[in-house]
Amino acid sequence: MSKLGDLGARLHRGEVGYDFIGNRKIWYGLSILITITAIVALAVRGLNMGIEFQGGAVFTTPKTDVSVSQAQEYAEEASGHDAIVQQLGNGSLRIQVGGLDTAQSDQVREELAKDLNVPEEKIAAELVGPSWGEQIATKAWTGLGVFMILVVIYLAIAFEWRMAIAALIALIHDLTITVGIYSLVGFEVTVGTVIGLLTILGYSLYDTVVVFDSLKEQTKDITKQTRFTYSELANRSINGTLVRSINTTVVALLPVAGLLFIGGGVLGAGMLNDISLSLFVGLAAGAYSSIFIATPLVADLKEREPAIKALKKRILAKRASAAAKGEPLDAADDLPAEAAVVGPRVSRRDSQEYRG
């Protein structure tokens, strides 16, 4: 672990660092590739919508000796629809029958109870009308829209509009990837999935906000110096918060992993599993996007600003002249070589800020 701490120290001092901004085209390309794959998968394969979105019933029987295929036969006979039967960890069966309305599914439950020879009250049933999922989906979309608008406004005020835009793009990116993975793997989309997906909203932005916060601080007096371009400072921010980002992501993923493990391991399937699966995928995507997409995007947007552009020009000119004079220190493009100077320099700027 302390290796990570050691890395943290060296990252903090700028002794090591990965050039996230410089290599951003690679990561943009990767993200575009993943996004296109996700969209294609979505268009071709679609999503495996659970019964909550189609209408139908999920019956959970108590522990039983009836075999899966036998139960499937019973269920299909009783309902006249296709049935999916799964054996759960505790020996009970989960029988899923699509395309039923709530009144029909009630009868199916009755017949199943007879076939399986268990009292009807012992069979848990989730009966869903066809329009319920639609209602949930509509509300989820509304929620997503409202949240995006509000968060863009908030981030634009708390930070600036470029960061808000970048955060939004990163967010959409995360959601697309998550949905794409669902489509590719064929995981079932349930209400739990929707919950998980909506939670990613807050979480994906959490990491991004941490990096942006550092970025805002680092670039506060950017026009008053001629040492670093915006992109270089942005890169420093990412590197400086890297350990923090890794830690927060790991810590966020651990409980979700616990949920996933228990949801899948003990209960076989259900809401715990659905929520944690989409959270797991979305959180991983969120951590990736906050580092590789959101901040480079901000840098790209920022570099278009006249003041920042002029600054870059000045810095490059200064470096060129320094190189001509044969001063190796300032000629270096990348940070590691300058690290020894950078550390104290930055902290001096900080103390000015504090006195002010």
Added chain:
Amino acid sequence: MAAPNKGRRPAGGQSRPGRALALILIAMVALTGGMFWSGHTTPRLGIDLAGGTSITLKAKAEPGQESAVNETNMNTAVGIIERRVNGLGVSEAEVQTQGRENIIVNIPRGTNEKQAREQVGTTAQLYFRPVLTVADGGPQVAPSATTSGSPTGTPSAKPSSSGATVGEKSATPTATATTQGRAVSEALKAPSPTPTASSSASTKPKATDTPTTPPAADAATLALQKKFTDLNCLDPKQRAAAGQGVKPTEPTVACGEDNPGVWAKYLLGPAEVEGRDVDDASAGIDQQSGQWIVDMAFTGEGSKKFQAITGKLSQQADPQNRFAIVLDGEVVSAPSVRTTLSANAQISGNFTQQTAQDLGNILSYGALPLSFETQSVDTVTAALGGDQLEAGLIAGAIGLALVIIYLVAYYRGLSLVAILSLGVSALLTYVIMALLGPAIGFALNLPAVCGAIVAIGITADSFIVYFERIRDELREGRTLRPAVERAWPRARRTIMVSDFVSFLAAAVLFIVTVGKVQGFAFTLGLTTLLDIVVVFLFTKPVMTMLAKTKFFGNGHPWSGLDPKRLGAKPPLRRSRRATAPVDAKEA
């Protein structure tokens, strides 16, 4: 935000950790005390964890009547459904609106779930029944007890419950109750009451309407008389059960609320007109009296029936000239009939705008002011609910354990602060959830459990942001005490901004969404708020205090704040930099 001089600041307000700690301690003790005092020491469990049936209904907007799906009608519907479900003998059924167009009905396990489902969504029964007798709805133990000369201790102790047990448990009331029953029964059977009966009957409900002219021989059985006498309308259970499952062609008993809180009980004849005979009804103001009235229009057949019955009733004296409007076994209104009416009728009385409109709604929609579609029915057996609760708790414990292991491994001694903070956070979350059950009807469901587990990560995130900030300060060569204070304003800002985003997401989800999503959003929002409280009032003060200890302050290798291990390059070591190269390579 920006703290002034770093040297003086720690001596000022920042370093009063005691106050903040005392505050949160008091809050914790008060809340926990409140929890034990209220007796709700565990959070109320939702249907999916406790077992039971949860039914979601969605109001259907009829074409051209989209505005009918409004708050008033939804609330009326909730009231009617509640009455129906509780009429099945369910005492803890819970009916509430969710969003603008959904009604959730939660029925705990152990009740006739099937019957409940049938009752819930269907259109209610609305009947017009002639009134035979009206009596005070309250317990009739007191007056009868006085007549029989027995002490009146019991009724005064708990009127409603003692009323409820009449005829079953206590001997004295049984005797009088029978007398009363016989009195009424004879009043119903015989054209003129026997002297004993009339005297007994008239001494009792003197204050209310006494049957002066007994109705002509109805097929009223003795059982019905007894039922009428025993009926105590002050008891909600009895009230709801009174008129349930009675055929419209049979006489029945029912309760009705004359004025808010004032109940009367009725003996009613067979239904003469049915709800479907009403074509339309609406509330309006009578031009002459300026009072609120309800206008009714009947269908063709309905007006014939109505004409026949009002013709008969208008000849009678009070209360037999009254015509009870019975909805789901409860008398909604019992206006008296003065003249023969046919196609249109007007009900006047002590209406307020609200009550007139309610009655109009009930009449015109037959029952529920809206028609509903069953969206989902979730029946969870106790076994499955228990399994899910257990799985959720295990998942939470595993998640928490994993986070703690990671924190200990990475932050060493510092993790103590994080673990304590997580503990405080967990305690507060639990207590508040337990208290919110009785307070606002919060029920812990599976998604809410998930939300709480996910929140472990959010809470831990805040500490990480702060700890990493402190470590950054240490790396720049500061000693722990100033590092703790300097790191705080910046960490605080980051924590606030990111928690705000989390809270925004939770709030939007809570407001916009329905059903299970809402439970999840609620927990997430609650824990995010608590995270802020804990970080401000607990984590930060504890850090300030620990910074004064030798173990942390001197950067013990196991404190997690060892400057050497962190690779600090303090100014004072600058000269030695060459001899102490990037150290702490060892694990």
